[in-house]
Amino acid sequence: MTKKNLYVLLLVLLPTQAYSMHIMEGYLPLQWSVIWSLAFVPFFLLGLRSMKRLVALAPEKRMVLAMVVAFAFVLSSLKLPSVTGSSSHATGMGFGAALVGPASMSVVGTIVLVFQVFLLAHGGLTTLGANAFAMAFVGPIVTYLVYRGMKKTGVSLRVALFLGAFLGNLSTYLVTSIQLALAHPDEASGFMGAFGKFIGVFGITQIPVAIVEGLLTVVVVNILVSNDFIKENDLFSIKGLRLFKSKVSAHGTK
Amino acid sequence: MERNRRLKRQNYYLLLLVLIIPVVSLFLGGNSEFGGADGMVVELIDEADRYTPWFDNVWAPPGGETESLLFSLQAAIGAGVLFYFIGYIKGKRAAANDK
Incomplete structure (x- = not known):
């Protein structure tokens, strides 16, 4: 048997490893699982409220929400090879934050995570709170703040959007590393040692993936802008959606 | 219209970059199977902490x-x-x- 055949055979016979970038089921001790779940609940409730407001304000928003979930689905199913020789995936949270605001994203992110838990065995129920906190809360908020901050410096809106999505993605994995290090501190070097280890695995792998996420976010927003769906200046604001609504009714009366 | 042509061209460049990054990563990653980063983390935890997960996937x-x-x-x-x-x-x- 040639060496190559052996590798192929091994590949087939080895139990498949779950590839997702979230904390795996059972890998957070009970107390941390409870703490992160409790920490996330208020943001989830806020998200529900903001989502309801959105839909009440503009019923077409439901379609936009569906698109935001769809974008997150596509991106999180694409596990990209990275320079370190391991794979990771984007989250799609930055794009959603730009269209429906960071608050609603806590609900959208949770939907995606729950889907992955039940159908793909990625992430987990006991780690859902922690994963949602990192991906559905911290990621979108960081994207939003970076965008706002960059906009003030006067850089092009696309650069601001790219950096927002890029840093939002990275921040999610930064938080994941912190969560893991808190739960599993190194025996010798404690929290910092463990954090260094985890960020070493996630960090460099995540950089090219985060760049891809930033680029794809700009691409889709470009498509929306060129079809007059949203104005560049109205990203991350509720105004953008009102505009869509008034335009629709304006056409109706013509 | 001018704007749309510009956006379209920009998107072509961006999509090209989106293609290039993983392809270059594949080469830089060398002789690897490109397993998930979370799997590597699990190995780290298992050996450092002698940790056993206390809950299993509901369905896999x-x-x-x-x-x-x-x-x-x-x-x-x-x-x-x-x-x-x-x-x-x-x-x-x-x-x-x-x-």
């Missing part, structure tokens, strides 16, 4: 084939909805321009 795909089926399904549903929406707003804009 029976094998690689089923898993890739579910993954493709996720991507297909996502892409379907996304491009339905883009087609919808494109058609809407075209209809508005015709008036």
Whole structure:
């Protein structure tokens, strides 16, 4: 048997490893699982409220929400090879934050995570709170703040959007590393040692993936802008959606 | 119109970059199977902490084939909805321009 055949055979016979970038089921001790779940609940409730407001304000928003979930689905199913020789995936949270605001994203992110838990065995129920906190809360908020901050410096809106999505993605994995290090501190070097280890695995792998996420976010927003769906200046604001609504009714009366 | 042509060109460049990054990563990653980063983290925890997970997945795909089926399904549903929406707003804009 040639060496190559052996590798192929091994590949087939080895139990498949779950590839997702979230904390795996059972890998957070009970107390941390409870703490992160409790920490996330208020943001989830806020998200529900903001989502309801959105839909009440503009019923077409439901379609936009569906698109935001769809974008997150596509991106999180694409596990990209990275320079370190391991794979990771984007989250799609930055794009959603730009269209429906960071608050609603806590609900959208949770939907995606729950889907992955039940159908793909990625992430987990006991780690859902922690994963949602990192991906559905911290990621979108960081994207939003970076965008706002960059906009003030006067850089092009696309650069601001790219950096927002890029840093939002990275921040999610930064938080994941912190969560893991808190739960599993190194025996010798404690929290910092463990954090260094985890960020070493996630960090460099995540950089090219985060760049891809930033680029794809700009691409889709470009498509929306060129079809007059949203104005560049109205990203991350509720105004953008009102505009869509008034335009629709304006056409109706013509 | 000028704006749309510019955006279109920009998107071509961006998509090209999106293609280049993983391809270059594949070469830089060298002789690797490109397993998930979370799997590596699990190994780290297992050896450093002698930790045993206390809860198991409620359900896991029976094998690689089923898993890739579910993954493709996720991507297909996502892409379907996304491009339905883009087609919808494109058609809407075209209809508005015709008036």
